[in-house]
Amino acid sequence: xxxxxxxxxxxxxxxxxxxxxxxxxxxxxxxxxxxxxxxxxxxxxxxxxxxxxxxxxxxxxxxxxxxxxxxxxxxxxxxxxxxxxxxxxxxxxxxxxxxxxxxxxxxxxxxxxxxxxxxxxxxxxxxxxxxxxxxxxxxxxxxxxxxxxxxxxxxxxxxxxxxxxxxxxxxxxxxxxxxxxxxxxxxxxxxxxxxxxxxxxxxxxxxxxxxxxxxxxx
Amino acid sequence: xxxxxxxxxxxxxxxxxxxxxxxxxxxxxxxxxxxxxxxxxxxxxxxxxxxxxxxxxxxxxxxxxxxxxxxxxxxxxxxxxxxxxxxxxxxxxxxxxxxxxxxxxxxxxxxxxxxxxxxxxxxxxxxxxxxxxxxxxxxxxxxxxxxxxxxxxxxxxxxxxxxxxxxxxxxxxxxxxxxxxxxxxxxxxxxxxxxxxxxxxxxxxxxxxxxxxxxxxxxxxxxxxxxxxxxxxxxxxxxxxxxxxxxxxxxxxxxxxxxxxxxxxxxxxxxxxxxxxxxxxxxxxxxxxxxxxxxxxxxxxxxxxxxxxxxxxxxxxxxxxxxxxxxxxxxxxxxxxxxxxxxxxxxxxxxxxxxxxxxxxxxxxxxxxxxxxxxxxxxxxxxxxxxxxxxxxxxxxxxxxxxxxxxxxxxxxxxxxxxxxxxxxxxxxxxxxxxxxxxxxxxxxxxxxxxxxxxxxxxx
Numbered sequence: 216x217x218x219x220x221x222x223x224x225x226x227x228x229x230x231x232x233x234x235x236x237x238x239x240x241x242x243x244x245x246x247x248x249x250x251x252x253x254x255x256x257x258x259x260x261x262x263x264x265x266x267x268x269x270x271x272x273x274x275x276x277x278x279x280x281x282x283x284x285x286x287x288x289x290x291x292x293x294x295x296x297x298x299x300x301x302x303x304x305x306x307x308x309x310x311x312x313x314x315x316x317x318x319x320x321x322x323x324x325x326x327x328x329x330x331x332x333x334x335x336x337x338x339x340x341x342x343x344x345x346x347x348x349x350x351x352x353x354x355x356x357x358x359x360x361x362x363x364x365x366x367x368x369x370x371x372x373x374x375x376x377x378x379x380x381x382x383x384x385x386x387x388x389x390x391x392x393x394x395x396x397x398x399x400x401x402x403x404x405x406x407x408x409x410x411x412x413x414x415x416x417x418x419x420x421x422x423x424x425x426x427x428x429x430x431x432x433x
Numbered sequence: 434x435x436x437x438x439x440x441x442x443x444x445x446x447x448x449x450x451x452x453x454x455x456x457x458x459x460x461x462x463x464x465x466x467x468x469x470x471x472x473x474x475x476x477x478x479x480x481x482x483x484x485x486x487x488x489x490x491x492x493x494x495x496x497x498x499x500x501x502x503x504x505x506x507x508x509x510x511x512x513x514x515x516x517x518x519x520x521x522x523x524x525x526x527x528x529x530x531x532x533x534x535x536x537x538x539x540x541x542x543x544x545x546x547x548x549x550x551x552x553x554x555x556x557x558x559x560x561x562x563x564x565x566x567x568x569x570x571x572x573x574x575x576x577x578x579x580x581x582x583x584x585x586x587x588x589x590x591x592x593x594x595x596x597x598x599x600x601x602x603x604x605x606x607x608x609x610x611x612x613x614x615x616x617x618x619x620x621x622x623x624x625x626x627x628x629x630x631x632x633x634x635x636x637x638x639x640x641x642x643x644x645x646x647x648x649x650x651x652x653x654x655x656x657x658x659x660x661x662x663x664x665x666x667x668x669x670x671x672x673x674x675x676x677x678x679x680x681x682x683x684x685x686x687x688x689x690x691x692x693x694x695x696x697x698x699x700x701x702x703x704x705x706x707x708x709x710x711x712x713x714x715x716x717x718x719x720x721x722x723x724x725x726x727x728x729x730x731x732x733x734x735x736x737x738x739x740x741x742x743x744x745x746x747x748x749x750x751x752x753x754x755x756x757x758x759x760x761x762x763x764x765x766x767x768x769x770x771x772x773x774x775x776x777x778x779x780x781x782x783x784x785x786x787x788x789x790x791x792x793x794x795x796x797x798x799x800x801x802x803x804x805x806x807x808x809x810x811x812x813x814x815x816x817x818x819x820x821x822x823x824x825x826x827x828x829x830x831x832x833x834x835x836x837x838x839x840x841x842x843x844x845x846x847x848x849x850x851x852x853x854x855x856x857x858x859x860x861x862x863x864x865x866x867x868x869x870x871x872x873x874x875x876x877x878x879x880x881x882x883x884x885x886x887x888x889x890x891x892x893x
Contacts, residue, residue, distance in 0.1 A: 315525060333529070337519040343563065344515070348761065354726055355762040357746070358753040359825060360778030369764065376807065377760070381516055387486050388517040391509035392526070393533035393581055400532045403541050 217412040218312050218320040224416050225308045228423055232300055236289070239426035241296035247419065248303035255311045265306050266299075273298040314339050320406040330396050337385050341378075349374050434462035434584060434617065435502040437483055442497035444478060444487070446808070451495065452478050456644055458636065463615040465607065465631055467622060469655075470638025471797075471840040472812020476621040477512070480587050483619070484509045505585055506534075508578030512590040512811065512838070514570035515562075523549075523573045524558045530577050548580035552606065566713025568599025575603060579610070586610065588620045590811075593837045594757075596712035596867055604631060623840050624868050625659040632656070640797075664892040665873035670701050677702035677829065677861050678723065680887075683731035685718055691885060692718055695731075698887050705855060705862045705875060707893070710882030716865045717757065719882070720831050724754045735829075750780060752829040755822045757837065759814035760807060768809075768817060769802040775824040783858050784824040792820055795846050811838035819847055823854050829861045836868045844868075848875040869893065 232240055252262065273295045281291035318336045321327040352373045356363045363370040439458040445451040452475040460466050468476045481487045484507050488494045501507065511517045520526045524545065531541045549555045552572045562570060571591055578586055586607065592600045608631050610616040622628075635647045635655065647655065676699040685693040692715030700706055710716050721727040725740060725748065733740045740748060756762050765771050772789060784792070793799045796816040801809070806817065815838055822830065830851075836844050852875060855862055866872065873893045881890045 315520065333519055340519070340521050340562075350726075351756060351758070352761050354724070355754075355756045356764050358724070358749050358827075359762065359764065359775060359821065360750070361764050361774065362746075363764075373761075373764075380760070380807070383490060384511070384513065384516040385519065387481075387490055387509075388511060389519050390486065390489075391484060391507075391511075391517070392519065392530040392577060393506075394519075394529075395533070398533075399535060401535045401537060401541075403528045403532055403538050 216415060217324065217406065217408050218317040219324045220408065220412045220416045221308055221312065222317070224419055225304045227420060229301055229304055231423065231427070232297055235427055235430075236293035236297075237427050237430050238289070238293045238296050239430070240423055241293065241300040243423060243426060244300040245296070245303045247422075248300075248307035251307045252303075252310060257310055261310065265302055269298045269302045316406065319402075319404060323402060323406050324408055328397070329394075329400060333389065333394070337389070338382070341381060341385070345374065345378060348377055352377070434505065434615065435500075436461045437585070437617070437619075438500040439479070439483075440497050440500065442482070442499060443495040444475075444482060444492055445495060446492045449808075452492070452642065453482075454642060455496070457497075458644060458646075460617070460619060460636075461634065462617045463611065464633035465611050465618040465620070466634040466636065467620050467625070467628060467632050468636050468638065469622065469625065470644075471640055472623075472815075472838055472843060473810035474638040474640065475642050476638055477589050477810075480509075480589050480619065480621055483507070483585075484587050501585065506581055506583045507585045507587060508581060508583030510571060510574045510578065510586070510588040510591045512593050514567045514574065514594060517574055518562050518570075521561055521563075522559055523554065523562070523576070526562075526573070527577055527580050530581055534581060544580045544582075548576040551579055552576040553602075566596075566599075566711075567594035568596055568603075568712040571595055571603060572599065575606060584616060586616055586618045588618070590621050590623070590838065592622065592624070592867075594712070594834065594867070596710075597869075599712055600867075601627060604628070607631070623838070624870055625656055626870060628659075629656050659870055666891060667873065667879045667893045668877065669889050669891055670699070670704075670878060674701040674704070676700070677736060679732075679734045679737075681732040681734070683722075683729055683733060685715055685722055685727070685729050687715070687718065693882070693887070694885050695887055700861070700863060700880075701878065702861050703855070703859050704877040705852070705864065706878045706880055707872060707876040708863065708865050708880045708882055708887075709867070709869070712867075714882055715885075716882055717833055720754055720833050720863075720865065723831060724749065724752060726754075749827075751827055752831065753822060753825065753827040755819060755830060755832040755835055757833040759811070759818040762818050762821070763806045763814075766805055767802065768798065768804050768806060771806055771817065771821055772824070775821040779825050781826040781858060783826055783854065789820075789824065792823075792850055795850065796820065796843065812840065812843060815839060816843060816847060820850070823850060826854065826858055826860065828859075829863070832862065832864045834865055834867065836866050841871065844871060848872075851875075 228244055276298060277291045277295040280294055281288060314336055318332040322329050322332040353363050353370060437460040439456055442453055442456040443451050444453045468479065470476055478487065482499050483501060518526045520529050527545045527548065528541055531544060536544065549558055552575055554572050554576060557565060557569055557573065604627060607618050611618055635652050636644050637647055638644050678700040680695040680698040683695040708716055718727055722729045723733065725745060763771055765774055798813060798817055806814065809817065819835055835847065851862055854860060879890045879893045881888050
């Protein structure tokens with residue numbers, strides 16, 4: 216499916232369920248997302264994780280609402296399943312979309328300025344390095360006798376400083392690789408929006424209305 | 434092709450004395466030129482001005498101009514191989530660069546293949562940059578410049594984290610680019626070994642930031658002084674040496690790739706030991722394992738005690754790593770604050786105020802007290818970092834590429850300081866370095882890291 220349309224579908228669906236307390240709609244999203252993930256051959260372990268990780272916040276929400284709030288089982292269940300709907304919808308997008316293809320799609324299909332598309336991509340590629348750098352800064356300070364705790368502002372001041380230097384170096388590197396803001400670029404891999412992409416987007420969103428409308432009628 | 438003309442150029446960074454003053458220079462086209470001079474003299478600045486990166490990215494052009502023919506594509510290779518790629522793999526980055534130049538898709542395929550083949554890096558095409566060594570990354574950077582059909586190749590200390598073998602391969606390719614494709618190549622470098630048959634012009638910056646073009650005679654003299662005194666004999670550890678760090682059935686691996694297996698290996702106390710080996714072989718990883726920042730299998734002991742049994746904080750007072758990235762080891766803002774912080778945490782009083790002042794002068798860092806550490810040049814940052822670590826005076830110092838970005842004079846001054854401190858306080862120093870010029874004078878032992886093994890060598 217076209218990455219931009221996939222993102223749109225996930226965002227719209229998530230937005231809609233955040234305004235409704237509809238367990239059936241939530242479950243529909245979880246089931247659809249699961250089918251999609253399985254069709255993309257996601258590992259079973261990853262699927263198990265998706266079930267386990269939201270359990271704590273979901274149970275937290277449930278108990279808060281059911282035992283300490285309105286004591287309405289339907290609302291509590293809706294909130295419990297909504298947590299899973301968010302996680303599965305998000306996973307259906309992130310686990311099946313490469314950031315590069317998304318950037319291409321946003322650039323070509325949504326006409327997002329390429330500066331944002333590639334700037335974000337460069338930042339995304341830097342994330343693992345930022346993580347190791349923070350650890351390095353922490354240990355490097357320790358060897359000078361200074362303990363920087365995980366909540367130390369100094370540590371994050373340093374991390375931000377490093378990120379600023381990197382972003383400037385990256386900007387220089389992008390320019391030296393021929394990137395000019397606002398200048399047209401040729402397209403090596405074309406990301407298309409097919410009729411079936413649009414069909415699926417509309418179809419899935421219409422399907423989601425079914426339980427919501429049905430609940431409204433009863 | 435037109436030469437690059439620099440005409441009465443004056444350039445300064447914010448609130449600092451001008452980095453370049455009234456500089457006039459003509460760099461011929463189709464030749465390989467070297468810009469040499471002490472760290473912080475303005476070589477990189479000049480290169481970035483030619484590339485048009487400055488003043489866009491900082492500083493002010495107060496006077497004069499740089500003339501580069503506008504129809505000539507300029508390629509730039511940065512000192513830090515890690516910070517020059519936008520995308521994740523070599524192929525993606527090549528395609529990105531060619532898309533920027535609006536090259537048609539089928540032409541992109543052809544150019545990508547050609548560039549990969551020229552640099553002999555076809556097997557690397559779909560590898561993630563994060564899995565490549567410094568030398569491999571610089572080869573990719575060169576491939577991108579070639580794919581972009583650059584006319585002018587600007588290389589800013591490109592070999593700082595590249596092993597000698599990869600360096601030679603890169604230099605050979607640059608020679609081909611000049612000889613067969615008439616490209617203009619301008620390199621800044623501190624280590625002038627291996628340039629004898631390659632270089633056409635040398636421009637020397639002096640500490641007063643004046644630049645002169647060396648005459649043929651002077652050029653030969655300068656290059657000759659860098660001739661590797663190949664295979665200088667180095668002593669092997671003797672029976673009287675006292676072992677300080679011992680590796681017992683140690684295995685280091687990154688993912689599924691094995692880096693090191695050391696059945697039984699010792700490093701000796703009160704000695705200056707140099708570890709050399711190819712890029713990406715695992716030297717830095719060995720250091721991070723020694724300071725317990727990297728998980729390993731087997732046993733590492735310090736004076737007979739398993740290092741895992743020592744509290745980390747206490748352990749790091751005995752053994753400290755001088756990290757490759759100088760900036761990561763700074764904690765405060767100004768030079769004076771960094772020095773004060775080190776004095777506060779020092780373990781011995783060897784570095785008195787007077788001695789620190791002396792060291793600052795020696796390293797050319799005097800009068801910089803109020804400078805923000807991050808505004809110092811790469812080389813100045815390195816020297817300050819080493820000094821702050823020396824002031825703390827742990828019993829064992831691990832130095833990971835401490836000579837990166839340092840000119841020859843600075844290298845000798847850093848070693849002078851390190852040597853004096855080690856002698857006076859019976860410290861142990863273990864050093865990783867690619868840059869070997871002049872090192873034979875200072876090191877006691879030489880360890881070669883090759884094919885997953887560590888071994889003492891009789892030569893350097």
